[in-house]
Amino acid sequence: MDKPILYVFNISHYCEKARWALDFCGIAHHVQHVMPGQHRKIAKELGSKRGSVPFLHTDDQVICGSSAIIDWAEAHRATNAPSLAGSDPEQVRAIEKRLDDIAGVHVRRFFYSEALTNDPKSVRPIFSNGLPMFQRLSVILAWSKIVTVMKQGMDLGPAQGLESRAILDDELTWLDGLLADGRPFLTGSEFTRADLTAAALLAPMVDPKEHPVHGLLPFPNNVAATMQAWAERPSLRLVREAYATRRWRVV
Numbered sequence: 001m002d003k004p005i006l007y008v009f010n011i012s013h014y015c016e017k018a019r020w021a022l023d024f025c026g027i028a029h030h031v032q033h034v035m036p037g038q039h040r041k042i043a044k045e046l047g048s049k050r051g052s053v054p055f056l057h058t059d060d061q062v063i064c065g066s067s068a069i070i071d072w073a074e075a076h077r078a079t080n081a082p083s084l085a086g087s088d089p090e091q092v093r094a095i096e097k098r099l100d101d102i103a104g105v106h107v108r109r110f111f112y113s114e115a116l117t118n119d120p121k122s123v124r125p126i127f128s129n130g131l132p133m134f135q136r137l138s139v140i141l142a143w144s145k146i147v148t149v150m151k152q153g154m155d156l157g158p159a160q161g162l163e164s165r166a167i168l169d170d171e172l173t174w175l176d177g178l179l180a181d182g183r184p185f186l187t188g189s190e191f192t193r194a195d196l197t198a199a200a201l202l203a204p205m206v207d208p209k210e211h212p213v214h215g216l217l218p219f220p221n222n223v224a225a226t227m228q229a230w231a232e233r234p235s236l237r238l239v240r241e242a243y244a245t246r247r248w249r250v251v
């Protein structure tokens with residue numbers, strides 16, 4: 001294998017987290033878009049322990065989950081690439097875990113609750129682009145079934161969207177609190193995996209122009225209004241700044 005392969009849904013912010021970490025660490029890789037439904041089959045065939053994306057296929061293993069992929073990227077980073085570990089790795093990992101478990105889940109539920117209830121077709125192109133022709137067609141034909149599975153799996157709906165927005169508001173208040181003394185990053189002056197995680201998982205609330213899927217996704221009305229209302233929160237300014245200055249790509 002010439003380069004590791006990162007399996008992703010193009011829209012997924014956890015996939016963007018893993019992809020950014022590989023780029024940040026200077027690791028050349030292929031990005032393989034997968035069709036919803038097929039991802040579990042591929043993961044199983046590769047011997048992955050979990051079915052969800054992202055997973056990374058390297059020469060000798062399959063690494064599942066964005067956090068484990070960052071561990072692998074850190075261990076294999078290019079000599080000139082800065083570390084993401086931070087000077088207090090325990091604190092950094094605790095922040096990353098909370099972001100993974102709460103903000104990441106509720107950004108997604110807030111977005112899909114509105115998009116898949118009011119205009120499910122708006123999301124479909126981003127799930128099909130990058131796929132071979134036959135699979136693109138399959139996504140179109142299976143779309144209403146995929147939407148039903150997503151609605152059930154993520155517990156989506158108007159009330160759930162509002163609930164997720166409120167949870168997200170609380171999580172941003174926590175992050176804004178960490179930044180309240182004027183520090184540039186969540187744990188101080190160093191950019192760490194906690195900052196990369198915050199930026200990747202909160203990117204759907206900012207739509208930074210350096211994001212790989214910028215411009216490919218329409219934002220539903222309430223999500224767009226919230227993005228505007230929250231734009232100057234320190235946590236979301238950090239997202240913009242991180243994308244503007246650190247979202248480099250390995251070519």
Ligand SMILES: N[C@@H](CCC(=O)N[C@@H](CS)C(=O)NCC(=O)O)C(=O)O
Pocket residue numbers: 009012013014015040051052053054064065066067100
């Ligand atoms: N904590 C995991 C979350 C991964 C995750 O939730 N992936 C979603 C896409 S955003 C997924 O694969 N959903 C479909 C499935 O689980 O089968 C990570 O950081 O990688």
